[in-house]
Amino acid sequence: MENSNKFLIIKKNPYIVVIFIQFAYAGMALLSKAAIAQGMNPFVFVAYRQAIATVALAPFAYFLERKEADPLPYPVIGKIFLISLIGSTLSLNLFSYAINYVSATFASASINTIPALTFVVSILFRVESLSVTRFHGIAKVVGTVISVSGAIVFALVKGPKINFMKWSSKDTHDPASHLMSAKDKLVQGCLLMILANAAWAWWLVMQAPLVKRYPAKFRLALLQSLFSCIQSFVWAMAIERNLSSWKLQWDLNLFSVAYCGIVVTGLVYWLQLSAVESKGPLFTASFTPLTLFITAFISALVWKEILHLGSICGGILLVGGLYCVLWGKNKEVEVQANTDKADTKAETIV
Template structure:
C-alpha cells in the first residue's frame, strides 16, 4: 500500500483541480474580478495552512535564511502569482473544459525543462527514450491545435440547466486563441514551479511551512497587481453566494491541500511523475461542464486533447520502461548520480593506491 500512496495522492489532487476549473469559471463568469479572486484564494490558503505549519513543524523547522527566502519569493512569483493570474485571465476567453485540457501539456513542458536542467535522463538509443521525445512532440502538437483551431461544436445539453439560467455565450475565435495562448503560458509557469520545487525542498525540507510561505508571498504579489489594475471597493466585496464558495474551495481545498500533496509527491517521485496525472482533471471537468453549465465541446478541443493525452502516456510509458533499465545504460545521469559515481570512483582509486603502497 505504501508504494500506491503517491498514485492515490495525485488522483485526489487532479479531482480537486477539476472542481477548481468548474468553480473558478462560475465565479469569473458571474462578474468577479479574476485578480481579486487570486488574492483572496492565496490569502485564505495562507491563513488556513499557517496554524498547521506552526504546530506540526515548529520543533523541526529549518532556519530561514535570506538566500532561501529570496528563492521562495522568486519561485512563488513565477510559478504561482504569474501562472495563476494568467490562468484566470485566460478563463475569461475560454471554457472550463479547455481550462482542464491545456494543463495536459504540463508533463511535456516539465520533461523538457528537466532535460535542459539535466534533472531527467534521456537516451535516444533506447525505445523508452524515443517514446519520451515522441510523446513530448505529440503533446506540443496537440497544444498547437488547441490554440489555432476551434472547429464546430460537438456536444452540449441545451435542455438542461443547473446553476445558470442560460448557456454561456459563444467566444469569438480571436479571443479563444488569446485565451488558449495565455492558458499555455500559465501552464509553462506551473511546469517551472514543479521543477524548481526539487532544489527548493532540498534547501528547506519543511514542506508545510514552505507551502504556507509561498501562498502568503503570492497573495502579497497578486494584491499589488490587483490594486494596480482595479481600485474599486466594489470589486473586493464578497457576498454569501457562489463566488464566496468558489474562493473558499480554491483557497482552502485547492491551494492548501493540493500544494502540500504535490510537494510530498515531488519529493517521493519527482516533478515529471507529479505532472503525469492531469488527464484525470480533463475527464471530470468535461463531464460536469456539459451537464451543469451547458458548455459546448468543440472539435478542436477534442482533437487537441486526444493528442495531448496520447503524447502524455507516451512519455509515461517511456519513463516506466526507463525505470527498469540499469543505471549504467540510461544515458544521461542526474547530477546527484554523477556526483555519487565520481565519488565512488575516487574512493576506489584511493583504496587501490593505498593497497599498492602497502604491497610495495
C-alpha cells in the same frame, strides 16, 4: 512509525486519493471559470485565493513541522520570493485571466501539457539531459510535441458538434460565451493558458533543489503562499483600483475563492505531496487526464456545453502525448537504476 502513519491513508486507498485530487482540480477550473465569468476581477480572485491559502496552511506548518524549521539565510529567502513570483503569482494570474476566454474544459485539458512543458524547462535549465539516441529520449520528445499539438487542436479546431446530452442550440450556455465569440480573444486565452502552465512547470523544476535546502515542506509552501499573496495583492491593486471590485459577499465568488485556497492549495497540496512520496510521481501524474473528463462531463451537465470533434481529437492527442512522456521518463529511470546497479557491482568486485 510517524512517517508510516503520515502516509497510511495513501497506502490503503491510493486510487481513491488520486481520483479525489483530480476531482478537486476539476472543481478549481469550474469554480474559477464561474466566478470570473460572473464579473469577479481575475487578479482580485488570485489575491484573495492566496490570502486564504496562507491562512489555511499556517496551522499545518506550525503543528506538523515545528521541529523541522531551521533559520533561513537571506539568499534562500530571495530564491523562494523569486520562485513564488514566477511559479505561483504569474502562473495563477495568467490562468485566471486566460479562463475569461477559454472554456473550463480547455483549462483542464491544458493541465495535461504540464509534464511535457516540465521536460522542456528541465532541458533548458540542464536539469535533465536530452538523449535522442535512446528510445526513451525520443519518446519524451515525441510525447512533448504531441501533447502541445493536442492542446492547440483542442482549442482551435472545431469540426462537427458532438452532443452527448442532446441539448438543443437554444439550451446551451457558457458563462462566458460572449467573450469567446472573438477568435483573437480565444487564441489569446489559449496562449496565456499554455504560458501559465509553462510557469507552473518552471516552478516544479525549481522545487527539487529548494526542498533539499529546506525540507520542511509545509513551511516552504506557507512561505511561497505568503510571498505570492503579497505579490498578487500588489499586482491586483495596481490594475484594479475600484474598491467595489474588492468586496466579497456570501455568494459563488466567496465560495470559489475559499475552495481554491483551502481545498486546492491546502488539502490537495498535502495529498499530492504524500502520493508522490508514497507511490511515486509517475503514479500520480498518470491520473491527470481524469481532470479533463470530469470537467467536460460537469460542464455538459451544468452549462450544457457541447464539445466538437476537434476538441475530442485534441484531447486524445493530449492524453497520448502525456503517457508517451511518462513512459519515456519511466524507462529512463529504469535504465539509470540498472546502470547504477552495474556500477556498484563492478566497484564491489574490484
